[in-house]
Amino acid sequence: MANQSTVTDFLLMAFSDVRDMQILSFVMFLVIYLLALIGNLLLVVAVILNHRLHAPMYFFLANLSFSDVCFISTTIPKAMATSLTNNKVISFVGCAAQVFSVFTFAGSELALLTIMAYDRYVSICHPLQYTLTMNWDVCLQKATASWVSNLIHALLHTTLTFRLNFCKLHIVEQFFCDVPHLQKISCSDTRISQFLIWVIGITVDSFCSGFIFVSYGYIFSAVLKIPSVQGRYKAFSTCTPHLIVFSLFLSSGMFAYMRPQTLSFHTLDLFSTVLYTVLPPLLNPLIYSFRNKDIQEAVWRMLKK
Secondary structure: OOOOOOOOOOEOOOOOOOOOHHHHHHHHHHHHHHHHHHHHHHHHHHHHHHHHHOOHEEEEEEHHHHHHHHHHHHHHHHHHHHHHHHEEEEEEHHHHHHHHHHHHHHHHHHHHHHHHHHHHHHHHOOOHHHHOOOHHHHHHHHHHHHHHHHHHHHHHHHHHHOOOEEEEOEEEEEOOOOHHHHHHHHHOOHHHHHHHHHHHHHHHHHHHHHHHHHHHHHHHHHOOOOHHHHHHHHHHHHHHHHHHHHHHHHHHHHHHHOOOOOOOOHHHHHHHHHHHOOOHHHHHHHHOOOHHHHHHHHHHHHHHH
């Protein structure tokens, strides 16, 4: 048994012990990482440089893309390095940094998606009040509150997790330092940490998911009143992918952190973790940005220059 003060590193799990599969997983995740990185950075730069995109909707999109870049950069580069070099070691500090970053950027993802749903609700259901309700002061306050609250939340869970004592070989059965798997290898009583994850998770997830689905319920009701079939199709084709990706992100994240230990299987854990850490950063630029003509024009104009 090792005390926390003597822990210097952890061992992560590779996607496979077969060399060919390790190379294949490295190539796959490299492609996914580059696509997510390029898509989100293009969006951020396009919003910053194009004055036509200096509007609340695009401001929150840029925040979401920045969060996605940081979120996917927290886990995938280390997983690629593990596959390529077969070096599974991560330092104690590096592990703590991963936990803090995952909580920060996953939380900001959820908060920003909720804010964006509200922004879309106001713009569609109350267009005459939009400029008053979503003025720049309100937008900055919402974005600041999102980032600050998630930093505090991440600091709380990181502190509670790394106050634990860890046992034996410190093998984390995941491709990054995931709190549920760190709790599994702990020699300490993890009930307080697990209880806080449950309480905060259920409270925040219930509020955000309820808010988003109620907002989209009003949006769909308003869209159904549009006389144009093409207009209804355009609105539904924009909103439906958002709800699908949000549902996958929320359900897989809740499963990863709030499932009973009896449902913990390596393949299932890996699949659910990939869903909430990789899928949103990859798909969000496509759903929110490159289906939008203003974004498309801004990106093409920027690339031509």
